[in-house]
Amino acid sequence: MDTVSPRFLPRLLAGLVGATPDQATEKKGRNWKEFDAVIQVDDRVFAIEIKSSGKAAPISMAVRQLQHFLRSKNSEFIPMVVVPYMGEVGRRICKENEVSWFDLSGNAHITAPGLRVRIEGRPNRFRTRGRPPNVFAPKSARIARVLLLNPNRHFAQKDLAEEAKLGPGYTSRIVRTLEAEGLVSRSGGRVRVKNPNLLLEAWHEAYSFDRHRLLKGHIAARTSDALLRDLSSKLQEDDTEHAFTGLAAAWLWTRFAGFRIVTVYLEETPDSDLFDEIGFRETDGGDNTWLVIPNDNDVFRGATEIDGIRCASPLQVFLDLKGHPERAEEAALRLREEYLDFDRDD
Secondary structure: OOOOOHHHHHHHHHHHOOOOHHHEEEEOOHHHOOOOEEEEEOOEEEEEEEOOOEOHHHHHHHHHHHHHHHOOOOOOOEEEEEEOOEOHHHHHHHHHOOOEEEEOOOOEEEEEOOEEEEEOOOOOOOOOOOOOOOOOOOOOHHHHHHHHHOOOOOEEHHHHHHHHOOOHHHHHHHHHHHHHOOOEEEEOOEEEEOOHHHHHHHHHHHOOHHHOEEEEEEOOOOOHHHHHHHHHHHHHHOOOOEEEEHHHHHHHHHOOOOOOOEEEEEOOOOOHHHHHHHOOEEOOOOOOEEEEEOOOHHHHOOOEEEOOEEEOOHHHHHHHHHHOOOOHHHHHHHHHHHHOOOOOOO
8 A cells, every 4th residue: 555654654653552653563473474563552453455446355364364363373463454544334334343543634433451442433534536437336336237137147258248238348447457456256257246345345435425416396295195196006007117116116126114204216207297297396394205217227137026116226225225315224224134144155
């Protein structure tokens, strides 16, 4: 990583844990070569992995490396990751694996015997100029979608391009980037998702529901369930390509957590006749219906009828819940447990 040298870490770490620079020393030699740095501050020893990004893939790799190396070392070592800026999913991965971390932007979560440091809210000081490649942009994300909907399949790259409806050159560039980030692997000319859970985390981190075109409004109905079923019936009668998502779809998939807002993808913006037919009126508040015009129609891939209502795939619903209110976070967790737990043996 070119944004920090391990020789600066003792001073930085000492400042975070309330010690003086002379109380922090870096251990060197063959016994510590597995780690990027090993730093002792008073009687605490931190085993450190340094990564150039705080996104899901490199953080997951750092955590695995620490866990692997520490199995044969002193169990009192404190595992730690250092990055320029720690992303949302990276923070969660560290928390779930009880790994401390700090970033060069000033944020930190450090837990050790007799020590607890929490610094949050500091902005990313290392934003790159220009527009970096985004493998989860609307069109590019078709590759991730195909792989996650077929997690056990090994694709010939030509077949993957055809399945995703992308050109071979474009597909090759996306696959190379995913491979560099540790999210897919290639062997014998075939592509497979390396770690489906990690790929899902990485996509979720980059995903923004607000990038779709969103029409918020109100449709008169006695209950949210009645609204859902009546709207579904009218869209089917009109032969409008659609798929429900958000909390309403999560409820249909899992029967967990009620909903107030009904959210549905429509292939194109409704005309005035359809607006009148479904009784939709745009509002500045009190909305109970969100009509969503997707930024890529691949959101309809994997859509399925449940109780006669066409729902987006659990994968798409899980992503979309990131942009929803109420009990969306709980609903997303339940949906993931039931349909997107790639480690579970069915």
